[in-house]
Amino acid sequence: MDIRIENLTKKFGGQRAVDRISFEVKTGEILGFLGPNGAGKTTTMRMITNFITPSEGSIAVGGKYISNDPDEIKRHIGYLAENNPLYPDMPVIDYLEFVGGLQGIPKAELPMRVVEMIRVTGLNAEKHKKIGELSKGFRQRVGLAQALIHDPEILIMDEPTSGLDPNQIVEIRKLIRELGREKTVILSTHILPEVEATCDRILIINRGKIVADGTSETLRKQATGQEILKTRIEDGEPNAVFEALQNLPSVTMVDFADRQHNRFDITAQPGSGTAREVFRLCVKNKWTLTEMIPFETKLEDIFRELTTN
Amino acid sequence: MNTIWILTKREFRSFFDSLIAYILLVLFLGISGFFTWLFGSDVFLVGQASLRAFFMIAYWTLFFFIPALTMRLLAEEIRTGTIELLLTRPISDRQIVLGKFLSTFLLILVALLFTVPYVITIASIGNLDLGAVICGYAGLLLMSGAYISIGLWASSITRNQIVAYLAALFVGLFFHLLFDMLASSFTGLAGQLFSGLSMRTHFDSISRGVLDSGDLVYFFSLIVLGIFLSEVSLSKRTLTS
Numbered sequence: 366m367d368i369r370i371e372n373l374t375k376k377f378g379g380q381r382a383v384d385r386i387s388f389e390v391k392t393g394e395i396l397g398f399l400g401p402n403g404a405g406k407t408t409t410m411r412m413i414t415n416f417i418t419p420s421e422g423s424i425a426v427g428g429k430y431i432s433n434d435p436d437e438i439k440r441h442i443g444y445l446a447e448n449n450p451l452y453p454d455m456p457v458i459d460y461l462e463f464v465g466g467l468q469g470i471p472k473a474e475l476p477m478r479v480v481e482m483i484r485v486t487g488l489n490a491e492k493h494k495k496i497g498e499l500s501k502g503f504r505q506r507v508g509l510a511q512a513l514i515h516d517p518e519i520l521i522m523d524e525p526t527s528g529l530d531p532n533q534i535v536e537i538r539k540l541i542r543e544l545g546r547e548k549t550v551i552l553s554t555h556i557l558p559e560v561e562a563t564c565d566r567i568l569i570i571n572r573g574k575i576v577a578d579g580t581s582e583t584l585r586k587q588a589t590g591q592e593i594l595k596t597r598i599e600d601g602e603p604n605a606v607f608e609a610l611q612n613l614p615s616v617t618m619v620d621f622a623d624r625q626h627n628r629f630d631i632t633a634q635p636g637s638g639t640a641r642e643v644f645r646l647c648v649k650n651k652w653t654l655t656e657m658i659p660f661e662t663k664l665e666d667i668f669r670e671l672t673t674n
Numbered sequence: 675m676n677t678i679w680i681l682t683k684r685e686f687r688s689f690f691d692s693l694i695a696y697i698l699l700v701l702f703l704g705i706s707g708f709f710t711w712l713f714g715s716d717v718f719l720v721g722q723a724s725l726r727a728f729f730m731i732a733y734w735t736l737f738f739f740i741p742a743l744t745m746r747l748l749a750e751e752i753r754t755g756t757i758e759l760l761l762t763r764p765i766s767d768r769q770i771v772l773g774k775f776l777s778t779f780l781l782i783l784v785a786l787l788f789t790v791p792y793v794i795t796i797a798s799i800g801n802l803d804l805g806a807v808i809c810g811y812a813g814l815l816l817m818s819g820a821y822i823s824i825g826l827w828a829s830s831i832t833r834n835q836i837v838a839y840l841a842a843l844f845v846g847l848f849f850h851l852l853f854d855m856l857a858s859s860f861t862g863l864a865g866q867l868f869s870g871l872s873m874r875t876h877f878d879s880i881s882r883g884v885l886d887s888g889d890l891v892y893f894f895s896l897i898v899l900g901i902f903l904s905e906v907s908l909s910k911r912t913l914t915s
Binding site: 466 | 676677680681684687691692754755758759760761762763764765796833910911
């Protein structure tokens with residue numbers, strides 16, 4: 366099922382928390398929602414899950430509009446809300462049965478689904494414990510289990526890895542990747558490596574507006590950054606090397622990264638073949654080029670550039 | 675219907691999981707038993723095989739206890755955010771509100787069932803008017819329904835349970851006491867109006883054994899109004915987001 370969003374707007378009081386955003390998510394795509402706190406990520410997700418109604422604009426899921434057919438669409442959505450709210454007094458197994466019942470899973474199939482979810486999320490040892498007694502990582506798994514219990518075609522997750530330890534984060538990311546093969550997934554985060562690791566596509570929003578949309582590679586290309594080469598050139602007098610590098614036509618700036626070990630940071634125009642020039646320069650002067658690492662513009666930098674002004 | 679029942683069951687069980695139900699049952703039975711059998715104008719003082727003493731004390735204890743049960747119904751879910759999980763399921767706001775109402779009503783029903791031994795005991799002492807007893811219980815149940823509905827609404831307008839309790843008590847106080855007092859200090863149309871609004875008037879009329887359609891209309895309109903207003907304030911989502 367695909368999601369099509371057009372001119373979606375949500376006003377709180379006079380403020381526009383989400384301001385006329387439009388995008389599409391295709392079936393089998395994992396979309397990462399990126400943005401600083403308060404950018405409108407949660408509000409957008411809450412509109413897609415029908416928790417709050419949009420002020421303007423439309424959301425269509427699988428060709429049906431949410432405003433016309435809310436219950437039908439809710440049936441196909443699995444949702445992990447921000448901060449993963451759960452009933453602390455309920456045992457895990459009872460809670461999953463309750464949720465499954467609300468999602469309209471027939472009584473005969475319900476116990477099997479619950480067992481299946483407990484297996485997938487690795488909750489077997491904790492299934493009879495009250496949710497309030499579980500650690501944050503296990504609670505997050507309960508949150509995932511309740512989102513997946515009705516085998517939804519669309520999965521919406523608001524900060525799915527918040528509060529987890531690194532091992533758990535890797536596990537959850539793997540699970541999301543697997544789920545993303547057949548389901549449409551939207552997840553929000555402000556952890557940048559996470560989007561790179563899990564998402565097919567990234568959407569950066571700031572102050573309720575989309576400021577970037579694309580894969581991490583296209584975003585990098587879009588970013589007006591400069592190419593940085595980290596090099597080490599040995600067998601030459603540092604100052605001479607420095608000067609020679611500076612005189613190369615495509616180089617805009619050279620820095621001593623480490624004078625003792627002859628390390629230089631070369632800043633150059635992107636796509637001007639600086640690496641070749643540096644190599645030829647070394648050959649010509651009989652210097653030895655021992656390191657040359659192209660330093661990519663990091664997603665962090667793109668993010669900062671787009672979301673601060 | 676099935677969905678409402680699932681919601682009702684969960685809510686009903688959570689009364690027991692959080693011990694609220696046990697505390698309520700012990701207090702309700704303790705207080706009503708004490709005043710029915712041991713103290714004040716109890717059964718032995720009156721010297722009649724009647725449950726009037728019990729109905730009178732239950733009339734007051736339920737007035738104070740019901741807001742304590744209803745205060746958490748929506749306020750807690752709004753505060754902790756679990757309401758988001760309910761509202762994003764394929765269920766309507768009305769089903770959620772009805773489930774909450776029914777679960778509390780069910781708990782009151784259980785509390786009243788525990789007082790059936792009173793009826794059996796008194797019936798064995800003297801000649802008990804069973805019709806009056808059934809009407810008395812019907813009156814208590816209808817009144818409980820009205821107060822649950824008011825309490826549910828109070829719980830839907832705040833995230834704070836104490837505020838919900840006090841708001842329910844405040845609104846309830848008008849129906850329970852103030853309209854009755856106003857009725858006695860006004861004459862003519864205003865007096866009739868206040869008397870018509872007073873819970874006392876209708877409760878007395880039912881527990882005397884007169885099942886008037888006007889009384890039923892009164893109770894059911896309070897119940898429906900409370901549920902409707904709860905649904906309205908829930909659907910605004912102003913507190914929840």
